[in-house]
Amino acid sequence: MTNKMRVAVIDDHPLYRSGVVYTLESQPDIEVIAQGTSASDALHVASALSPDVLILDVNVPGGGPSCLTQLTTHCPMVKVLILGKTGEGAEVCDALRNGASGYILKGTSPDELVQAVRGLGRGEGYVSPALAAKLLAQSGPSQPSSEMQDRLIHLSGREAQILSILGSGLSNREIGDKLDLSEKTIKHYVTGILQKLKVRNRVEAAILASEHVPQQPTLHS
Structure with missing residues (x-):
């Protein structure tokens, strides 16, 4: 399949990151082009490879929130999907206002992960419906x-x-x-x-x- 969506995954937990990569690679329209474990990896991948979507653990070593701000400033064409653990309202709102295009919890289902990535690839934002309802x-x-x-x-x-x-x-x-x-x-x-x-x-x-x-x-x- 041509014109696959190009995705990078940045998470310092190897087992979880492998699961995310496996889920995405099993889709015919998605290609994982890079992986990383830190904020510096995220910045390097975004600037060097310009993925369509970059999945970023909010607690990645080196500072997820500060990394997001830098990504928004220097790589505005890269859509960032934040992975969070708790979905605290302030954290979600701060991420979205600082340039993230989406936010999902690390316990989300594989189907919702794929839906979120595809949504960002189409230029849409994404927050899990239950989480969005809670915020509203x-x-x-x-x-x-x-x-x-x-x-x-x-x-x-x-x-x-x-x-x-x-x-x-x-x-x-x-x-x-x-x-x-x-x-x-x-x-x-x-x-x-x-x-x-x-x-x-x-x-x-x-x-x-x-x-x-x-x-x-x-x-x-």
């Missing part, structure tokens, strides 16, 4: 700042509706099925939402919306 419940709506009001007011009715759905963890295709729109159309709307809200990925947009949108918007044209 914890954050709760608050009074939006004037700056946020200015951003939200520029969303069309359809964009506001799609924004309210993003936190459920649905893919573009699933959102399209829900709203009777094509996957391509949903992707176009999501791109516009990210630009108008000035956020990097769909999960960050969903968290932001949960903090500032008190209820699901009613659709208008």
